[in-house]
Amino acid sequence: MAQYEAVIGIEAHVQIRTASKMFCSCPNRFGAEPNTLTCPVCMGMPGVLPTLNREAVRKAVTAGLMCGCEIARRSKFDRKNYFYPDLVKDYQITQYDQPICRNGKIHICGTGFSGEPLPDKYIGMTRIHMEEDPGKSFHFGNCSGLDYNRSGVPLLEIVSEPDMRSADEAYAYLTALKQIMQYADVSDCDMEKGQMRCDVNVSVRLRGSDAFGTKVEVKNLNSFRAAHRAVAYEIRRQIVLLESGGTVTQDTRGWNDDSGESYVMRTKENANDYRYFPEPDLLPVVFTEADIEEFRRNLPEVPEARRERFVRQYGLTPYDAQILTQDKAHADYFEKAAAKSQVPKLAANWFITDLLRLLSESGKTIGDCPVTPENLAALVNLVHGATINGKTAKTVFDEMFATGRDPAGIVKEKGLVQVTDESAVLTFVEQAIAANPAQVEQFRAGKEAVLQYLVGQTMRLSRGKANPQLVMKLLREQLTK
Ligand code: ADP
Ligand code: ZN
Ligand code: MG
Numbered sequence: 001m002a003q004y005e006a007v008i009g010i011e012a013h014v015q016i017r018t019a020s021k022m023f024c025s026c027p028n029r030f031g032a033e034p035n036t037l038t039c040p041v042c043m044g045m046p047g048v049l050p051t052l053n054r055e056a057v058r059k060a061v062t063a064g065l066m067c068g069c070e071i072a073r074r075s076k077f078d079r080k081n082y083f084y085p086d087l088v089k090d091y092q093i094t095q096y097d098q099p100i101c102r103n104g105k106i107h108i109c110g111t112g113f114s115g116e117p118l119p120d121k122y123i124g125m126t127r128i129h130m131e132e133d134p135g136k137s138f139h140f141g142n143c144s145g146l147d148y149n150r151s152g153v154p155l156l157e158i159v160s161e162p163d164m165r166s167a168d169e170a171y172a173y174l175t176a177l178k179q180i181m182q183y184a185d186v187s188d189c190d191m192e193k194g195q196m197r198c199d200v201n202v203s204v205r206l207r208g209s210d211a212f213g214t215k216v217e218v219k220n221l222n223s224f225r226a227a228h229r230a231v232a233y234e235i236r237r238q239i240v241l242l243e244s245g246g247t248v249t250q251d252t253r254g255w256n257d258d259s260g261e262s263y264v265m266r267t268k269e270n271a272n273d274y275r276y277f278p279e280p281d282l283l284p285v286v287f288t289e290a291d292i293e294e295f296r297r298n299l300p301e302v303p304e305a306r307r308e309r310f311v312r313q314y315g316l317t318p319y320d321a322q323i324l325t326q327d328k329a330h331a332d333y334f335e336k337a338a339a340k341s342q343v344p345k346l347a348a349n350w351f352i353t354d355l356l357r358l359l360s361e362s363g364k365t366i367g368d369c370p371v372t373p374e375n376l377a378a379l380v381n382l383v384h385g386a387t388i389n390g391k392t393a394k395t396v397f398d399e400m401f402a403t404g405r406d407p408a409g410i411v412k413e414k415g416l417v418q419v420t421d422e423s424a425v426l427t428f429v430e431q432a433i434a435a436n437p438a439q440v441e442q443f444r445a446g447k448e449a450v451l452q453y454l455v456g457q458t459m460r461l462s463r464g465k466a467n468p469q470l471v472m473k474l475l476r477e478q479l480t481k
Helices: 054-066 167-183 224-243 289-297 303-314 318-325 328-340 344-362 373-384 390-403 407-414 422-435 437-444 450-461 468-480
Strands: 004-015 078-081 091-094 101-108 121-132 136-140 143-147 154-160 196-206 216-221 251-256 261-267
Touching: 004 167, 004 224, 054 101, 054 121, 054 154, 054 167, 054 289, 091 121, 101 167, 167 196, 167 224, 167 303, 167 328, 196 224, 216 224, 216 261, 224 251, 224 261, 303 318, 303 328, 303 344, 318 328, 318 344, 328 344, 328 373, 344 373, 344 390, 373 390, 373 407, 390 407, 422 450, 422 468, 437 450, 437 468, 450 468
Parallel strands: 216 251
Antiparallel strands: 004 154, 004 196, 078 091, 101 121, 121 154, 136 143, 196 216, 251 261
């Protein structure tokens, strides 16, 4: 295995979030009853004309600029002709030789999916072009059905250079791409709703060789994990094939996630099988320098800039900022909580150590998180204002997550307000001292560590409500007098 090197390039499809479809005014919406979001244009009726969606174009340019692409001053649409039941017109409107964006790059670094360190490097982006999504076919029993609600939904096809060298790099590229698309406000990239799909191209060659090996394309991977598995599987399959004296054939394969194997779908078609030709019903998309400048000025914050701002503005460590900004929805949530928190840094700690854990344990996402950012901030402020201590706060937080209630209500109902009254705390301290003569002896003999034990006993007697700093102070006073 070691004398081979893998070469991987990825073609990703990302649905652009717009109010309406690419060439008609039907809503671009997921989950409606089949064929209720259609019109003569997206149903490919004779005699209709497409009208280009300005918002889709704007988002395509934004995506390109966020990935460092050159934006074409002039790009055009083409027809890609093929027959498939989900393609109502028998051609797809796409961009062939004049895509809207070219020559971008995406940075990957850190730790890979399998826990190995990744090389710090850029993956080149060959092009981004706009196209329309076809419909979707369903199979049930021995029938098939077609839903054209998706027909005409705007897509970006994002093609990478063959710059990746491992399944981990492919996974990291996809993760980084998704992050940028979310930050660019182009797409939510929700893979369960089909908003992001990818095909991986894989070849292997002997290390040190300049030429690429024959590539195989594995199509329609609907999770990053499946993409990672498919790449790893293909690399191994091709090496075993070559080692046994065989040759790789350039086919298009599918992926069976249950068996963990790829299978042949068809042998590779050529571009001229599609009879691409310019779309006669649409004008080219033309930008002036000033248009591009305008786009550039209105660009959203990129993840790296947001990370740096979090460090500056909220006093976070670069590591914390990195975790919080990985997912834009997480970063947005944190900023809402931070805005209402007396100490934003504490809100970050709660988010990273407790909220992320509870989300992953419960299989929830930040979108359906039972704790609102306002309630997280309220909890932070209760701790900061010493109304409750840190330990009680953990219990309150679990309850907030389980019920969606606000912290003040829980604290009040359960009588969890921190005891900060000296004489009340002193009673608990005296009880703890009386109940643990052996430990008291040890402490007096110089065993400093025993103090923690006595703090614990006092806290227990107060049912967790005493102020721990006060307990510590009073214990010391009592034991040393
Ligand atoms: P095709 O003509 O088959 O569509 P392209 O040249 O358009 O091929 O490339 C499609 C994708 O395959 C791109 O992401 C590209 O980086 C990748 N690719 C091209 N050649 C190879 C190769 N030898 N091994 C792995 N990936 C490759
Ligand atoms: Zn329509
Ligand atoms: Mg191609």
